[in-house]
Amino acid sequence: MKYNQLGKSGLLVSELCFGTMSFGSSGYWSVVGSLDYKDSKRLVDIALDAGINYFDSADVYSHGQSEEILGKALKDKRNEAVIATKVRGRMSKEINNVGLSRKHIIESCDNSLRRLGTDYIDHYIVHSFDPITPLEETLSALTDLVRQGKVRYLGASNFTGWQLMKALAISKENHFEKFVSLQAIYSLISRDIEYELIPLCQDQGLGLTPWSPLGGGFLTGKYRKDHPMPEGTRRTNEEQNFIQIDPEKGYAIVDALEQIANKNNATIAQAALNYLLRKPIVSSVLIGATKPHQIEDNIKATTWEMTTEEVAHLDELTKLTPIYPHWMLQFTAADRTNGDFFF
Numbered sequence: 001m002k003y004n005q006l007g008k009s010g011l012l013v014s015e016l017c018f019g020t021m022s023f024g025s026s027g028y029w030s031v032v033g034s035l036d037y038k039d040s041k042r043l044v045d046i047a048l049d050a051g052i053n054y055f056d057s058a059d060v061y062s063h064g065q066s067e068e069i070l071g072k073a074l075k076d077k078r079n080e081a082v083i084a085t086k087v088r089g090r091m092s093k094e095i096n097n098v099g100l101s102r103k104h105i106i107e108s109c110d111n112s113l114r115r116l117g118t119d120y121i122d123h124y125i126v127h128s129f130d131p132i133t134p135l136e137e138t139l140s141a142l143t144d145l146v147r148q149g150k151v152r153y154l155g156a157s158n159f160t161g162w163q164l165m166k167a168l169a170i171s172k173e174n175h176f177e178k179f180v181s182l183q184a185i186y187s188l189i190s191r192d193i194e195y196e197l198i199p200l201c202q203d204q205g206l207g208l209t210p211w212s213p214l215g216g217g218f219l220t221g222k223y224r225k226d227h228p229m230p231e232g233t234r235r236t237n238e239e240q241n242f243i244q245i246d247p248e249k250g251y252a253i254v255d256a257l258e259q260i261a262n263k264n265n266a267t268i269a270q271a272a273l274n275y276l277l278r279k280p281i282v283s284s285v286l287i288g289a290t291k292p293h294q295i296e297d298n299i300k301a302t303t304w305e306m307t308t309e310e311v312a313h314l315d316e317l318t319k320l321t322p323i324y325p326h327w328m329l330q331f332t333a334a335d336r337t338n339g340d341f342f343f
Contacts, residue, residue: 001051001302004283006123007180007207009153013082015277015302017054017209017284018047018295023069024062035290037069043295044073050299054082054284056183056209057116058127059108060089064115071116078118085112086157088127100130102141109145125155125183129163135170143176155209157183161196168204179206181283186210187219188253188275188318189245195326198281207283213276214269216243218250221258221268225251249318256317260310266300273301278311 003012025034035043044055055074057066067085074081087108090098098104112121124145130138145151156164156179164182171178182201184193187210201208214220225248257271264271276285289295322330 001299003053005207006153006209006283007201008205009180009207011082011122011153011180013054013284014052015282015284016047016052016273016299017056017084017286018044018052019056019211019286019288020066020070021058021061021288022290023057024065026062026065032288032290035069037072039290040069041073042292043289044070046292046295047299048077048080052299053080054084056084056286058086058089058125059091059112059115060086060127063091064111067112067115068117071118075117082122083116083118084123084125084155085116085121086125086127087112088130100126100133100138100141102137105138105141106145109150113150120149121151123153123155123181124151125157125181128158129160135163135167136174139167139171139174139176143171146177153181154179155181155183157211159184159197161200164197164206165200165204181207181209183209183211183286185212185243186276187213187215188257188272188314189215189218189250190243191318191320194320195323201281208279208281209284209286210276210282211286212243213285213287214272215245215250218245218247219254219257219269219272221254223247223250224254253314253318256314260306260314264304264306266304267297269297270301270304271306273298274304274306275311275314277301278306 002015004015005011006013020040022032022035023040055070057070059067070083074083087105088100091108096103109121109124113119124142126138142151142154146154154177156167159182168178170176182197184197186193186208190212198208254268257268261268261271273285273287276282287295287298289298
């Protein structure tokens with residue numbers, strides 16, 4: 001297991017992060033896994049034994065059950081673990097029990113600390129943008145938590161480029177604590193963040209922690225063209241298909257991954273993860289599991305490296321269609337790179 005800086009911070013995290021969305025059995029998130037403490041603890045132990053020190057949860061996962069189970073599972077290893085959890089989602093019908101207001105952030109942090117059974121959160125992440133709360137209020141509250149010792153590092157998730165850049169600028173102007181990372185969906189089948197967010201992270205020194213690196217399970221190889229849909233999987237139920245993908249594009253990606261996997265005595269899922277591990281901007285890739293063999297398979301993705309040529313082939317196969325203003329910027333940049341004259 002390799003360890004990387006989380007952005008420009010001094011915090012070192014394992015190149016794989018174990019996500020605990022499958023822990024607990026309450027509400028919407030129970031469709032992901034519904035694991036009880038015993039099964040969850042087994043997965044945490046496998047992760048720890050493999051060198052994973054980074055664990056991700058959220059207050060909304062099974063209405064706090066995920067945090068409770070994770071805290072209990074890591075109780076004897078707390079000082080060795082980097083725990084991330086998130087705030088933003090609605091936790092009850094009470095009108096203010098949602099969002100990124102000072103009230104909700106402070107109350108949610110205290111509740112997460114209690115559920116996790118710890119007096120500090122290593123990495124506190126805002127789960128998404130709040131359209132009605134000023135960023136100044138959000139960042140001021142988060143800064144207070146850091147200065148009180150309840151939180152050590154801050155992160156953002158599911159922000160647009162302008163939202164994230166505005167937050168960083170406000171932090172700099174007001175001497176608030178800054179986000180050190182972005183957690184965003186990123187995989188061979190979901191490369192949209194390459195338009196704006198990855199260039200922003202590179203420019204500002206934020207670490208990227210991709211979620212859903214297997215495209216909601218599509219890039220495991222269990223879904224193949226001209227094969228019947230496997231029973232008992234999330235994608236067999238359209239209501240559970242939170243991540244929308246283009247199946248035809250996905251089938252071609254899976255075929256390419258299979259060729260690379262076969263050359264390296266690996267699985268398709270490992271190849272999909274390995275691709276992301278080769279991206280310098282990535283600090284840690286979030287993986288999830290409901291069964292021991294799944295996390296064990298994912299961990300093996302760290303034991304080999306696909307070649308530069310294989311990465312380039314996958315880049316080309318899944319490249320984004322240029323959109324405005326990106327195609328215009330590429331066009332006009334030529335006068336800086338090769339002396340061409342356009343205007």
